[in-house]
Amino acid sequence: MRLLYYVFLLCVASCSHIDVAQYKQQQPKLDLQQYLNGNIKGCGIVEDRSGNITKRFDFSGKANWDRQGGHFYEKITYSDGKIESRVWTFTKISESSYEATTADVIGKATIKVAGNAMNWQYTMNIKVNNSSYAINFDDWMFLMNDGRIINRNYFHKFGFKVGELTLFMQKESQ
Numbered sequence: 001m002r003l004l005y006y007v008f009l010l011c012v013a014s015c016s017h018i019d020v021a022q023y024k025q026q027q028p029k030l031d032l033q034q035y036l037n038g039n040i041k042g043c044g045i046v047e048d049r050s051g052n053i054t055k056r057f058d059f060s061g062k063a064n065w066d067r068q069g070g071h072f073y074e075k076i077t078y079s080d081g082k083i084e085s086r087v088w089t090f091t092k093i094s095e096s097s098y099e100a101t102t103a104d105v106i107g108k109a110t111i112k113v114a115g116n117a118m119n120w121q122y123t124m125n126i127k128v129n130n131s132s133y134a135i136n137f138d139d140w141m142f143l144m145n146d147g148r149i150i151n152r153n154y155f156h157k158f159g160f161k162v163g164e165l166t167l168f169m170q171k172e173s174q
Helices: 002-014
Strands: 038-048 053-066 069-078 083-094 097-101 105-114 117-128 131-143 148-157 160-171
Touching: 038 148, 053 160
Parallel strands: none
Antiparallel strands: 038 053, 038 160, 053 069, 069 083, 083 097, 097 105, 105 117, 117 131, 131 148, 148 160
16 A cells, blocks of 8 residues: 555656746746747757657747737658648737647647746647647746757656657847
């Protein structure tokens, strides 16, 4: 019985969420509307739950904002030739909170910004072969001193990590 209790505690602890507010004093300050405005390029990797790299990819995006919110057009080109494109639509809720939608996200992504950090929480339908799976994303972005963003994204299903993504992004000169 005691073993079952410890397994339960381990599962609950693995599902706990870090609060983005702990980064509120970190510099440089990340302004979502300023950073996601214009062209962005990057590259990254996808890992399975064991840490094996399953995909490499190049990333490009173009973003703009108007009175209604923001739009981010992203394109991901994988090393196997597969291409994914999506359009994110952002709505500002407060100075540190946004919502975003795109076709393959179930409901809305919630976005919190504090200091140099941004955290996205959402569930996305991921297609694998002829099946589709609802995967929970815990997406962290950190603005570095040189203007790059390091993006760490953790994928979960039923509370268990099923993969990770690491992406390095940088705005292109206007």
